Amino acid sequence: MFKNHPKGLYALALANTGERFGYYTMLAIFVLFLQAKFGFNVDQAGQVYGIFLALVYFMPLVGGILADKFGYGKMVTIGIIIMFVGYLCLAFPVQEKSLALIAMYAALFCIAIGTGLFKGNLQVLVGNLYDAPEHKAKRDNAFSIFYMAINVGAMFAPTAATKVTNYFLAKGGFSYSAQIPSLAHQFLDGTIKPEGAEVLKNLAIEQGAGAMDLGAFSSQYIESLSGAYNYGFGVACISLIISMIIYVVFRNSFKHADYNSKQLAAKQAASGEKVVELTPAQTKSRITALILVFLVVIFFWMSFHQNGSTMTTFARDYTAGYADGFTRIGFDIFNLVLVAIAVYGAFSVFQSESRRSKIISGAIAVVAVAGLIVRYIGMDTVIPILPQIFQQFNPFFVVVLTPFSMSLFSMLAKRGKEPSTPRKIGLGMVIAAFGFLILVCASNGLASPLELEKVGGVSDTLVSPNWLISTYLVLTFAELLLSPMGISFVTKVAPPKYKGAMMGLWFVATAIGNYLTSVIAKIWGSGMQLWMIWSVLVVLCLISAVFMFSMMKRLEKATEDC
Incomplete structure (x- = not known):
């Protein structure tokens, strides 16, 4: 599985592991931070979350265009530095609300720009390693390994975020309670209902602050929890430093892959190699095939990235805050x-x-x-769990299932039966629909999100954590068929002179999908029944799959000469 790959693959994968660890540590608590610090509801937090993710995945288009002109390695280095500045700003606590908002938005903008210069161009470098004839057949496997490394970082992120925030919240004399932030802001804003005030009073007693005025308690709890999240964001600064060290120290292992189409043509001309140029028709066919794939992945990412938005809210408001039996093994x-x-x-x-x-x-x-x-x-018979910790299951499943996936497709390839990349993507969309069908079943009979607002947003009926764990497992099967295969597809099919731009467009499609996550957040509090909200995602995934299979002959034909 790991044999006969160029050493540069592992250097680039490890550099990306560190960066993704920091990013997903931040993302694990980002929506919770918005709700705790600023009192945002699900819709407001979803809008900020969606716009930020859209920027993060739109900026690789700009980064790719710049890299096609100035070099991929140079853009990667600049990107790490800009990201570091962004995370540093996010890690500093600012008490005054308007200044805190400005600092947060500035930080998010820096993170988006830096990611745009870093993420796509790093993946182009990986793809360039496999342009060599001796490595060409291992391209899909290489991106599976690369994608697995990304998820190693992501797997540890929720635990890191939880440990850091719990530690600093405890230093403030408090423990985490999902109901308090919303009720505290309602109390301070003067919008709290009598029943909500009673719940807040009881929660203050549980926190050991029963003698404290409710206004003082609300202010102190919000300040302590928000500050704890700031420290959680600081983890990303440390991880980026590690990524930069790996990238610089091992640069010689992938330096030869840092070339654009002009540099490659010049090198081939100097060595007397035959320069192969695509015809205009071939270029058009390839770009059309890529755009068709991009259209489909928009709806995958719209669905998949509910993990940091409505799925985290579901974990907080509808899922039991404890695990017992065999289930508890997965929360360590x-x-x-x-x-x-x-x-x-x-x-x-x-x-x-x-x-x-x-x-x-x-x-x-x-x-x-x-x-x-x-x-x-x-282990204790029953262990408490926080909502963000569920986000560790997806990267864990990616890490564990990758060798099974690689072995399966290697076996099929030897028999000449391996599905084409477009066909894998279509199957991935069908499986994603089944993932959200699990949440449809789990949500049947539960109160709508709108009905929960009056009592602090937590349901009286809480479902087993196994529902969310099962959803993450099925969505991971879909992701393995779509994401690493899609990235490999772009590096293989993209016309050489447009590699950076086409990788950028892959991320633009991801960006649009990420922004559309806010659509689900918007209907979350509309009064629609919970099972109906998840059904919207089931339908979208199935429509995307049908579209993908209807275009299959055209897509496979466009890739025949690759």
Whole structure:
């Protein structure tokens, strides 16, 4: 699985791991921060979240155009520096509300610009590594490995955010309660209902602040929780420093892949190689195929990135705040690490060529399983869970399922039955629809979000965490068919002179999808029943799949000469 890949792949993957760790640490608590610091409701927070994600994924188009002209490596370096400035601004607590808003928006803008220069161009460098004939056949596998590395960083992010915020909230003398921020802002704004005031009073008693005036308690809790989130954002600054060190130290391993179409043509001319030019018809066919794929992925990301918005709200307001039984094993990041080690150890047993390697791999897998059993026995019978922690399941599933996915498609490829990349994307959309169908079932009979506002936004009927975990599992199957394969498809199909721009357009499609996440946030409090909200996403995914399969012959024909 990891054999015969250029060393540059691992250097670039690790650099991206650090950056994604910081980004997803921030994203895990971002909506919760908006609601705690500024009193935003789901609609308002969803708008900011959607616009920010749209900018993050739109800016790679600008970054790609600049890189096509000035070089990919240079843009990556500048991007890391600008991102660092943005995270640093976000990490500093500002008490005055209007100044805090300005600082936050400035920080988000810097993060979006920096990500635009960094993310897409780093992936073009990975693609360039596989332009070489000896590596060309491993392009899809390479992007699966690269995507897995991204998710290693993302897997640890929610736990890092939770540990840091809980620590600093405890230093302020408080513990996390999902109901308090909304009720505290209602109290301070003078909009709280009598029943809400009674709930807030009881929560203040639980926090050990029963003797405190409710106004003082509300102000202090909001200040402490918001400050704790600021420290959580500071984690991203540290991770970016690590990414920059990896990128600089190991640059020689991928330096040869830092070229654009003009530099490649000049190199080929100097060495006497034949320069292959696409005809205008081929260029048009390839770009058309890419645009058709981009149209479909818009609706995937609109659905998938509900994880940081309405799915986190569902975790907070409709899901039990504790885990018991076997489920609790998944809410400890170290348990998940042991599961991942056991899986990769087992795969290594079958893929290692020497007997010694097989024994070592088997021993590692056995030790990991034994450690997991010991940790499980030692866990509390019931453990508390916070809403953002559910976001660790998707990257965990990506890390664990990637070797299965790679093995399956390698086996199919050897038999000449591997689906084309466009066909994988279409299947991914069908599977995504099934993922949200799980939430439709989970939400049947639950109160609408509008009905919860009067009592602080938390339902009397709470569903099992397993509903959300199952949804994340199914959505991960869809993601593995769509995201790494789509990125690989772009680097393979894009005309050489437009590589940066086409990768940028992939992210523009992602940006549009991310902004459209706010549509679901907007209807969240409209009075629509909860199961109907999730049904909207089911329908959109199925329509996208039908469109993809209707265009399949055209898409596959456009890629025949790649």
